[in-house]
Amino acid sequence: MLSSIQRNPSRRRRLERQLGDTETSYFLPSRKSGVNDMYLHLGFRAPSGLMRRRRVCFVWAFLRLKHPLLSSKVEMQDYDDIRFVYQVPDSAMDAYESADASLDYRSQSKEAMIDSYLNGPRILSNERPSYLIISGHPAKDCSPSASALGGFDLLLCAAHFLGDGMALHNFGNDFFTLLTSDWTDENLESMLSDEWYSWWGGKNGNRLPSHLEDRLALPPMADTKFHRIARRVDFENSQARLIGGHSFPRRNGNTRKTVVPTVCIDAERTKRTLKKCQAQSVSINAALFSIVNIAWAKTCDRNWEIPMMMYSALNLRPVLAANDGCDDSYWYLAIGFFNVVLPTFIPKSDHDIEKIFWRRARAAKEQTAQATKSPMLASRCLEMARKRGMQARRWAREDDEKERGTCRASPPPLRAKDVTRRPPCAALVGLSLLGNLDAIYNHAAFLKAEVHTLTTGSRQRAGGILLFGYTFAGKLWISLGYDEAGLDDKVEQFWANILTAMDTFLG
Numbered sequence: 001m002l003s004s005i006q007r008n009p010s011r012r013r014r015l016e017r018q019l020g021d022t023e024t025s026y027f028l029p030s031r032k033s034g035v036n037d038m039y040l041h042l043g044f045r046a047p048s049g050l051m052r053r054r055r056v057c058f059v060w061a062f063l064r065l066k067h068p069l070l071s072s073k074v075e076m077q078d079y080d081d082i083r084f085v086y087q088v089p090d091s092a093m094d095a096y097e098s099a100d101a102s103l104d105y106r107s108q109s110k111e112a113m114i115d116s117y118l119n120g121p122r123i124l125s126n127e128r129p130s131y132l133i134i135s136g137h138p139a140k141d142c143s144p145s146a147s148a149l150g151g152f153d154l155l156l157c158a159a160h161f162l163g164d165g166m167a168l169h170n171f172g173n174d175f176f177t178l179l180t181s182d183w184t185d186e187n188l189e190s191m192l193s194d195e196w197y198s199w200w201g202g203k204n205g206n207r208l209p210s211h212l213e214d215r216l217a218l219p220p221m222a223d224t225k226f227h228r229i230a231r232r233v234d235f236e237n238s239q240a241r242l243i244g245g246h247s248f249p250r251r252n253g254n255t256r257k258t259v260v261p262t263v264c265i266d267a268e269r270t271k272r273t274l275k276k277c278q279a280q281s282v283s284i285n286a287a288l289f290s291i292v293n294i295a296w297a298k299t300c301d302r303n304w305e306i307p308m309m310m311y312s313a314l315n316l317r318p319v320l321a322a323n324d325g326c327d328d329s330y331w332y333l334a335i336g337f338f339n340v341v342l343p344t345f346i347p348k349s350d351h352d353i354e355k356i357f358w359r360r361a362r363a364a365k366e367q368t369a370q371a372t373k374s375p376m377l378a379s380r381c382l383e384m385a386r387k388r389g390m391q392a393r394r395w396a397r398e399d400d401e402k403e404r405g406t407c408r409a410s411p412p413p414l415r416a417k418d419v420t421r422r423p424p425c426a427a428l429v430g431l432s433l434l435g436n437l438d439a440i441y442n443h444a445a446f447l448k449a450e451v452h453t454l455t456t457g458s459r460q461r462a463g464g465i466l467l468f469g470y471t472f473a474g475k476l477w478i479s480l481g482y483d484e485a486g487l488d489d490k491v492e493q494f495w496a497n498i499l500t501a502m503d504t505f506l507g
Helices: 021-033 053-066 092-101 110-119 165-179 185-200 225-240 267-279 284-299 353-372 377-404 490-506
Strands: 014-018 038-047 073-078 081-087 103-106 130-137 149-158 262-265 308-315 335-342 425-436 450-458 465-472 475-483
Touching: 021 081, 021 377, 038 110, 038 165, 053 092, 053 103, 053 130, 053 165, 053 185, 092 103, 092 185, 110 130, 110 149, 110 450, 149 165, 165 425, 165 450, 225 377, 262 267, 262 490, 267 284, 267 475, 267 490, 284 308, 284 335, 284 353, 284 425, 284 465, 284 490, 308 353, 335 353, 335 377, 353 490, 450 465, 450 475, 475 490
Parallel strands: 103 130, 308 425, 425 465
Antiparallel strands: 014 081, 038 149, 038 450, 073 081, 130 149, 262 475, 308 335, 465 475
């Protein structure tokens, strides 16, 4: 029991809001097996006394108060009626106890912890959308003043409908800034009490962050019937220009088994790599699109005349309107999507391959700029959200009907002459390019800990594949998360070709 945090019972308040289309598109597929449930792993060394459960729980409870979606439940009445529900804590002690119920201490290796999260029974649920796990090997002395360093791993688990990668990493920075500060446990306890009282001691405002579609809202004049039709025509035209004729062969009928091979490039080589990209007027992100392109061209054995397409997430936070209800929370979902299409063909001779590599990296840079700087960005994101929300509701309804045995037969397929021939539009792989995470993690502020390793990803659907690229602790990290049971052996050759291309073009 906490000594100084006293209960201050109040009438239990319930805050709620509807999920937006983007949140819905992540929530509905997650219900059964946790598809897209995110994780952030951070490996670190710290004094064992710093990692006592009581201190960690104060920080965890404080951040859950500041970011209420972390402790909100989801209630689904219908496919069009899905709500976040936040039960306001009665007191700071109530907030602490709630956080403690979503905190777990283990003695697992990093690999075992991530594997159990990705491939084991789902940890999260509608009632518990976030969870914090600490694992490690503390020194023998775990008293508050213990200074001997232990090796620890943190795993933050969060449903994707709560937020995105930027939310994960801002959380990681705040967590270690508070945990490793000079504040005593008593200071953290007081901070938790003050935070609760400042928001809930006598205030009845709604602090749930708004969803993406509200923040992307267009001016009233742009919401006429004419403008809505124009937006949809522009969106459909932009989608029609996407051509992709490559995908990984699938294996059917196997239980999903996600693996995440990861390569960390040392700091000196990372500096050389970034300098090489800068000399070619591209970012490392643009270069990674080209790396994937060349790696696949070396892997595939047909259809070289058809372009390959990759998709990537688009951070929309810089273009969103402020949220009057909860300005200080970064836990909300704020991503869109864009595609990069590159030729698949490369000459058999390696004589000009480096020129081709950098030319395609510049093409990826141009396509990324076209997506991010388009004056139609907001409207296209709204249309994409609307489309993804509609698809998720339809697929969820069909899945539920199949499970209940009430699924109606599908309509007969259209005859060939009734189908307008369109070019193929398949994406080979997704790229999650997080950039320089050292711009988010203020390592100098982690006074008593060294955070040295970062891994991130999500539970995937069968046959899923996603490449991650980022710099952290001055090093470049590349990982490929994929379902090894759902994809054939060609994906292993593809990963080997990625590593070879990294060595060949980026040094």
